[in-house]
Amino acid sequence: MMPLKVEGLQTFYGKSHILHNVGLTVNEGEIVVLLGRNGAGKTTTLRSIMGLTPPRDGHVKLFGIDATRMSPYQVAGLGVGYVPEGRKIFANLTVEDNLRVPVARPGPWDTKRVFQTFPRLAERRDNRGRQLSGGEQEMLSIARALLLNPKLLLLDEPSQGLAPLIVKEVFQIIQTMRKEGISVLLVEQNVRVSLGIADRAYVLDDGAIIYNGSAAELANDEERVRSMAGASAKEWAIGDHESAMR
Template structure:
């Protein structure tokens, strides 16, 4: 479904993503874990056409999309929830959803409200009045308005209380049941790995490990370095 091959990208002269290859199969949840500043968001932005790769190739559903623009990618079935400023605070919940659904595929608002009942309850309220968790729900729901086949999520649980982290993870799991693939970046590595099929570890712009989630969880050194496990 998504194939990223040997992508190098960054800002100006600075290389941030250095020769990274990853892929996502249909119906998969794949997580990328790595320390702050290692280039995770830049990789996601490069996939979504917000940062242009210096070299490498990105394909989506077998089609070369290297250098394609975000709006083109949305039309092709890709959705993106950025790490920050992912809702319009001054607009109402409903207006945020409408902003998300401007493209050709008719949004399934009923399905979205079934998944996020709190958004229906608060649809007339301003997004700025929502809690952190509710905002993340709104950001995800907004991206779902275009019925993406692949959703890119940049740290959807950042800054949330542990209980809310679990709620967000459950919602992400539901996306797969709705037939979408998900590529997710997470600091809450253990929570993300509990819902993912596979994962990648990135350090300083490079992919240093990849495997099924149990291989990552069972890996002593990875566990110690990136999952806060002791010993090993």
């Protein structure tokens, strides 16, 4: 059963029309990356899938179930883990207490396994959230989501503000998730690193999908990768035309 199928999402914040007919899929065991400049609608897409900002129109199917109007709690109950931008850990709770917050679902991930996968968290299990580095906070945020034993993991900007070595470590953890059979939808500004681990890529511009295809093919298009931060639908359309002419 396909973990995620999104069709025709139209999402608004008040009167502001943010997502325009957004559609995407995540197959079983895939890492799919959603790219685009700031304000393109990437976080809104994740929030629409999770039921935090319900779409006005369109459909979200999770494991074949229509989840379009479900609450975030119900979406999580289907087996979806969500790691929001900015980590959102509890600053005054210890690492161990942060890990006790989620209501654990049956499955292979428990606190013991989390500490085996994230030895740095095991070393700092008695430290409060505010005492952790940015990378450790990101690891804690991912670890907390894993305790739900998700079949699909949504990650919003996991590399934001992290040093390059820590970014590499976080992305290795994401690759481990795929090996564990967890499908991943990754929103990320670090274009090159994310394309390096993803199977497929989508690019959003002004709330609309302007690219859908192989991550490896996109990674090999130097011009597109360099211009990703400021990509516009017009520029990408010109690029498609030029590619067709070559």
